Amino acid sequence: MKVSVCGKGGSGKSTIVTLLANEFTTRSYRVLVVDSDESNSGLFWMLGFACPPIALMELVGGRRGLREKMTAKFSSGESEPKMEVLAQDKILLKDIPPQYISKDNNLRLVSTGKILQSLEGCACPMGVLSREFLKKLCLETDEVAIVDMEAGIEHFGRGIETSIDSVLVAVEPSVESLELALRVKELAAGAGVRSTWAILNKITSDEIAMMLKDRLEDKGMAIAGTIHHDPEVFEACLRGHRPTKGRAAEEIRGVVDVLLSQP
Ligand SMILES: Nc1ncnc2c1ncn2[C@@H]1O[C@H](COP(=O)(O)OP(=O)(O)O)[C@@H](O)[C@H]1O
Numbered sequence: 001m002k003v004s005v006c007g008k009g010g011s012g013k014s015t016i017v018t019l020l021a022n023e024f025t026t027r028s029y030r031v032l033v034v035d036s037d038e039s040n041s042g043l044f045w046m047l048g049f050a051c052p053p054i055a056l057m058e059l060v061g062g063r064r065g066l067r068e069k070m071t072a073k074f075s076s077g078e079s080e081p082k083m084e085v086l087a088q089d090k091i092l093l094k095d096i097p098p099q100y101i102s103k104d105n106n107l108r109l110v111s112t113g114k115i116l117q118s119l120e121g122c123a124c125p126m127g128v129l130s131r132e133f134l135k136k137l138c139l140e141t142d143e144v145a146i147v148d149m150e151a152g153i154e155h156f157g158r159g160i161e162t163s164i165d166s167v168l169v170a171v172e173p174s175v176e177s178l179e180l181a182l183r184v185k186e187l188a189a190g191a192g193v194r195s196t197w198a199i200l201n202k203i204t205s206d207e208i209a210m211m212l213k214d215r216l217e218d219k220g221m222a223i224a225g226t227i228h229h230d231p232e233v234f235e236a237c238l239r240g241h242r243p244t245k246g247r248a249a250e251e252i253r254g255v256v257d258v259l260l261s262q263p
């Protein structure tokens with residue numbers, strides 16, 4: 001199963017990815033977290049790793065090498081939505097070289113690439129790589145890939161969701177977050193994603209949860225779960241411990257049940 005978590009910046013994507021990864025590993029799944037957010041630098045830490053893995057982009061010559069490959073392909077008439085830069089036809093978890101994948105028991109982390117300097121250029125090469133990696137990634141039935149997407153909706157334009165089974169949108173209590181979730185629903189349907197759900201996050205009262213739920217359901221958006229504002233999850237992520245206790249860690253179980261109930 002391949003699941004992506006998207007939403008507005010700060011809505012809780014990485015936190016939800018961390019909670020999901022934790023719950024799936026507790027249920028004995030092998031979990032691959034794919035960090036596809038080029039401006040996110042703390043996910044490895046939130047997952048309890050001491051340092052990030054080398055970015056997958058280095059497999060194809062780094063940003064410059066990737067850009068050169070893409071330029072050559074553009075000049076030979078290939079268009080971006082179909083462009084491929086990896087040599088393999090299929091990628092199995094066991095085939096990813098160890099320096100590109102951090103591992104802790106059943107949890108693994110890969111990162112497509114990060115913006116490290118100013119004036120590096122746009123993130124298109126990373127989008128091409130993320131899309132192809134996710135498409136070629138072959139998972140066993142007891143393996144789950146959870147993708148931490150970049151903020152916003154540009155990844156839909158790059159076609160990253162084309163091989164994703166379920167899209168989850170983190171919705172915090174804000175108008176921007178709500179509007180973005182509704183837009184994601186349309187875009188995910190356009191990308192052929194089988195199921196899209198909202199996860200209400202950072203909820204502080206039943207009234208707020210109800211307000212968001214009404215608004216989303218009114219537009220036909222299903223809700224996979226509600227995660228309350230939880231100081232334990234906030235502190236665990238800040239300290240680099242995976243959140244195993246507390247309200248949010250309990251609430252994510254219902255979301256995992258929803259994902260696993262999909263045919
Ligand atoms: N349910 C929650 N309860 C408390 N704090 C949360 C919760 N969800 C996210 N946060 C906090 O909100 C901030 C942004 O969350 P993060 O997961 O990094 O967002 P994103 O990845 O969408 O940018 C972090 O400080 C995180 O600890």
Ligand SMILES: [Mg+2]
Pocket residue numbers: 013014015037040148
């Ligand atoms: Mg993040």
